[in-house]
Amino acid sequence: MNHAICPWFxxxxxxxxDREPDxxxxxxxxxxxxxxxxxxxxxxxxxxxxGDLTKRIEAQSDQRITQRLILQAKAELSRSGKDGxxxxxxxxxxxxxxxxxxxxxxxREFAPYGGIGCEARPGDTxxxxxxxxxxxxxxxxxxxxxxxx
Amino acid sequence: MRRxxxxxxxxxxxxRLTSGSAALAATARHTxxxxxxxxxxxxxxxxSRSHVISGARAGHAVTMDGILPGPKLRLLEARTVRFHVTxxxxxxxxxxxxxxxxxxxxxxxxxSFSGTHTCKTFTCQIPLRQAGTCWWHSHSGLQEQMVAALxxxxxxxxxxxxxxxxxxxxxxxxxxxxxxxxxxxxVCENCFNHTRQTAxxxxxxxxxxxxxxxxxxxxxxxxxxxxxxxxLAVIQxxxxxxxxxxxxxxxxxxxxxxxxxxxxxxxAHTIVAEAMDRSGTGRVALTFAAGEQGAVPPLREPVTLAWxxxxxxxxxxxxxxxxxxxxHPEMPGVSHAPAPARSPxxxxxxxxxxxxxxxxxxxxxxxxxxxxSKPAAPSAVGSPPRALQGPRHAAARIYGAAAMVPxxxxxxxxxxxxxxxxxxxxxxxxxxxxxxxxxxxxxxxDKLWLTRRQVGWWRSKRxxxxxxxxxxxxxxxxxxxxxx
Numbered sequence: 001m002n003h004a005i006c007p008w009f010x011x012x013x014x015x016x017x018d019r020e021p022d023x024x025x026x027x028x029x030x031x032x033x034x035x036x037x038x039x040x041x042x043x044x045x046x047x048x049x050x051g052d053l054t055k056r057i058e059a060q061s062d063q064r065i066t067q068r069l070i071l072q073a074k075a076e077l078s079r080s081g082k083d084g085x086x087x088x089x090x091x092x093x094x095x096x097x098x099x100x101x102x103x104x105x106x107x108r109e110f111a112p113y114g115g116i117g118c119e120a121r122p123g124d125t126x127x128x129x130x131x132x133x134x135x136x137x138x139x140x141x142x143x144x145x146x147x148x149x
Numbered sequence: 150m151r152r153x154x155x156x157x158x159x160x161x162x163x164x165r166l167t168s169g170s171a172a173l174a175a176t177a178r179h180t181x182x183x184x185x186x187x188x189x190x191x192x193x194x195x196x197s198r199s200h201v202i203s204g205a206r207a208g209h210a211v212t213m214d215g216i217l218p219g220p221k222l223r224l225l226e227a228r229t230v231r232f233h234v235t236x237x238x239x240x241x242x243x244x245x246x247x248x249x250x251x252x253x254x255x256x257x258x259x260x261s262f263s264g265t266h267t268c269k270t271f272t273c274q275i276p277l278r279q280a281g282t283c284w285w286h287s288h289s290g291l292q293e294q295m296v297a298a299l300x301x302x303x304x305x306x307x308x309x310x311x312x313x314x315x316x317x318x319x320x321x322x323x324x325x326x327x328x329x330x331x332x333x334x335x336v337c338e339n340c341f342n343h344t345r346q347t348a349x350x351x352x353x354x355x356x357x358x359x360x361x362x363x364x365x366x367x368x369x370x371x372x373x374x375x376x377x378x379x380x381l382a383v384i385q386x387x388x389x390x391x392x393x394x395x396x397x398x399x400x401x402x403x404x405x406x407x408x409x410x411x412x413x414x415x416x417a418h419t420i421v422a423e424a425m426d427r428s429g430t431g432r433v434a435l436t437f438a439a440g441e442q443g444a445v446p447p448l449r450e451p452v453t454l455a456w457x458x459x460x461x462x463x464x465x466x467x468x469x470x471x472x473x474x475x476x477h478p479e480m481p482g483v484s485h486a487p488a489p490a491r492s493p494x495x496x497x498x499x500x501x502x503x504x505x506x507x508x509x510x511x512x513x514x515x516x517x518x519x520x521x522s523k524p525a526a527p528s529a530v531g532s533p534p535r536a537l538q539g540p541r542h543a544a545a546r547i548y549g550a551a552a553m554v555p556x557x558x559x560x561x562x563x564x565x566x567x568x569x570x571x572x573x574x575x576x577x578x579x580x581x582x583x584x585x586x587x588x589x590x591x592x593x594x595d596k597l598w599l600t601r602r603q604v605g606w607w608r609s610k611r612x613x614x615x616x617x618x619x620x621x622x623x624x625x626x627x628x629x630x631x632x633x
Contacts, residue, residue: 002589002596012598108333108340148336 009033016046026054038062053081072101072113080125090124101142115142187220190230194220194244196265196287196295197237201322208324211238211292218318219285219297226280227304235270241289243271246299247366247404248283248388251275257288265289277301281388282316282362282406291327296320296366301388310384311410312357319365319372319401319422319431341428359435360384361409361420365401371425372401377446379418382410400425419443427451 004010012030017023030044039061046054060074075098082091099117106112117140121129126136187194199212213219224230236242242265243258256273265271280303286296298316323330323341333340361381365372375381375398383394385408393410401407401422417436424430427448434442540546545553587600 002598004595014598108337 006033008035012044035059055079068105070103070105070111072103072115074099074101090126090128092123092125094121094123094125096120096122097140099140099142101144103146109148111146113142113144113146115144116140117142187222190228191233192222192230193233193235195235195237196242196244196292203322206322206324208322209326211242211287211295213244213295213297217294217296218320219295221297221316222285222299224277224299224301225304226277226301229274229276231272231274233270233272234265236265236267238292239267241266242292243287243289244285244295245288246275246283246285248279248281248406249275249299250278279388281385282364282408283388284318284364284366284406286366291331293368294320294322294327298362298364300362310358311360314360314362316362316364317420317422317433319363319367319370319374321367321370321424321429357412359411359413361411362406363401363409363422364406365403367403369403370428371403372422372431373425373449373452374399374401374407374420374422375446376411376413376418376420377444378416379411379413384408384410417443419445421446423448425452 001014002010002012010032012028012032014028016026016028018025026046028044028046030042032042033040035041039059041057041059043057044055046052046056056076056078058074058076060072063071063073065071076096077093078095080091080094097117097119099115101113101115103111103113118137119140120137122136129136194213195215196211196213197215199210199215199217201208201210201212201217210217232244234242234244241258243256244265245256249255256271280301283299283301284296285299287293296318298318300316325333330341363374380395380397381399383391383396383399385391385406387406399407399409413435417434419442420433420435422431427450430448432445436442542550542553585600585602587598589596589598
């Protein structure tokens with residue numbers, strides 16, 4: 001459920017259901033809104049999760065280069081309250097992702113984009129990832145399509 | 150551009166219509182006794198659906214008596230007029246008398262009446278206690294394009310300071326159905342920011358003094374109105390007489406009316422109304438002969454607005470000057486707001502008019518800026534202190550609280566515009582590729598929001614999340630997530 005608490009922010013409460021790797025449900029409590037200087041903020045917490053409190057915050061900002069060409073900067077950070085070995089993230093900041101996406105709005109409803117991103121998993125999560133034999137940091141090439149109707 | 154000449158006996162050949170893509174409508178109407186003008190004390194009108202053509206484009210509109218703009222009403226002050234509005238739609242309709250000094254028959258649905266229901270006739274009797282340029286439009290269900298001028302003359306023989314008069318109605322036009330437009334705006338508030346341009350021409354009787362009655366009936370467009378090479382003398386604003394204020398351009402806000410006196414001379418002229426965002430322009434050619442057309446000024450660059458342009462109380466002087474110069478680099482000294490009055494004395498006159506609707510013009514401030522000197526502090530014009538001091542539910546005092554309860558309930562219900570939208574928002578080609586789909590149902594305050602974030606594999610055919618994949622990607626969350 002989404003409820004506007006002021007002109008710029010809305011409160012969200014609901015549930016989250018993960019199907020993979022094993023089915024798992026969680027409660028979600030979030031705040032979403034527009035900060036000064038047109039930063040969109042989306043923060044969510046997942047409480048009541050067997051003593052673990054996972055949080056995620058995402059910020060994004062659009063910079064118009066022309067009326068149709070728009071550069072979007074986006075950063076996402078997630079944090080876990082405690083280690084969850086089978087769920088992989090370790091306690092503390094589990095993942096940081098930052099990216100730049102350049103989109104061209106052929107129409108408002110149809111905008112292909114391309115971009116780059118990088119992702120890091122610091123702290124305890126990095127240890128888990130290394131034990132699993134994978135790299136903790138990686139770069140991403142992003143190609144996407146934004147659509148609505 | 151739509152143009153309706155209301156003179157009955159005007160031969161068609163003397164009119165010229167320049168076609169163009171139509172975004173805006175400016176309607177030049179002769180104010181004589183004419184087709185489409187209703188002037189009795191007992192007026193009957195009918196609301197119905199029509200297909201409207203504007204320039205090269207056409208769209209749906211709710212119209213009064215099948216024409217758009219609707220029939221112009223020409224009434225006399227101090228008389229009592231009866232309106233009978235018949236609704237032939239399959240939904241409620243209303244006619245809101247804009248600027249009329251009435252309360253009981255103000256005709257705002259659910260506030261002062263319950264709307265004109267389908268297949269019903271709503272009758273109201275209104276004593277006219279004012280004179281000037283008014284207008285009316287619908288207040289129901291996105292039917293606001295149903296609009297026309299309502300001109301009230303003084304009963305006593307006013308000394309006519311002019312020979313001819315035209316009412317010019319500034320409006321927006323889009324072929325999209327209003328409800329579809331609303332749906333799009335609910336998802337993407339800037340999705341109609343495109344450039345459109347329209348053109349039309351009218352003709353003019355022999356050149357003398359002309360009164361232009363300008364009405365901005367648009368939903369959300371401010372217009373920069375100018376009449377190149379001709380000074381505009383504002384004589385009335387929102388039916389209030391003002392001391393003649395001369396300017397060569399004015400900015401007219403939504404629902405504002407301004408009466409101007411012009412002496413165009415014998416040349417061909419073009420009256421231009423540019424949408425402030427330059428999404429379109431309306432122009433009317435005033436010519437001596439039907440074949441002529443005045444020079445058409447090109448659409449100017451849109452203006453960057455600063456805080457003071459929107460009625461703010463303080464603005465940095467240096468910024469003000471920058472904005473002013475950035476706005477029209479090709480025209481130094483010409484400001485985007487109404488250009489400086491011809492003389493400082495005239496500008497002072499404006500500050501004495503004490504008309505709150507005119508404060509956005511910031512005329513005295515513009516005067517300073519074009520001098521290059523530091524702008525004076527904007528004059529403190531805002532709502533009068535008593536403006537918001539009235540009783541909270543004034544209608545209850547007239548109709549009784551019990552009578553207003555259903556109307557208020559209805560208003561609360563109508564305010565909820567429930568929309569359903571489903572957006573396959575992102576498809577990202579990374580490994581794994583990411584689908585982010587969201588949809589919601591609800592109104593502005595409360596929504597049920599569904600988000601699905603799905604990870605697919607298309608480079609490798611693995612089904613399981615590998616150890617290098619973050620845990621929080623392969624999920625199907627059912628929680629509120631962000632809008633676009």
